[in-house]
Amino acid sequence: MSEPTQISTYFKEAMTENRNLTEKQKQILEASLSLFAEKGFANTTTANIAQRADVAEGTVYKRYANKQELLRAIIQPFLAVVLPRMATEFGAERVNLPFNTLRDFLTSVVTDRMHFVMANISVIKVLFEALMYNVELRNKFKDVATKAIGQIFTPAVTRLKEQHLVADIPNDMVFQLVISTFLGAVYREFLDLSPRDVNEQITFIIDTLDKGLRP
Structure with a gap:
């Protein structure tokens, strides 16, 4: 299977396809996201953004009144x-594939998303700061x-239940357990707690969910 697409690539594609923005606006927004991820929102100046976007600083202010407005424009x-x-x-590349065991499903999904999050953690921090x-x-x-x-997950969970691989509990409770367990590992990155090897974290999440969701 191919490696998951980087968030910055998705964003660049969205900018390219957006016909409501000028080329300079696209350059400014791409530069802003890149710099917010590299330096942090507070440490990035409009001068930094203008230089990265290859536009005059006045052009940034003409399009966006302040950094908060830039951040909002990035989130949209x-x-x-x-x-x-x-x-x-x-969903197409991981979740909706056929699996013979619950652990196979969890291993595929958790491994993929943990590596995706770790590879994009700086951008994710920018987005969550805005939210x-x-x-x-x-x-x-x-x-x-x-x-x-x-x-994404309703058809997959329904299928796993039909195979008697997941306990017969409401889907929203399944999602709650999966999301809360996964986000717990991600949250330690936001808090800069003592680091854990990513593979160790993956194994812990898989073991926890395997025990919690089995019939």
């Missing part, structure tokens, strides 16, 4: 294009994410 294509596209690719302080965007993200999770 994530909600409209990037997240749904990521979900579709993930943390903006209720409107957070609610939109919740709606998009909930829909994506349901579309």
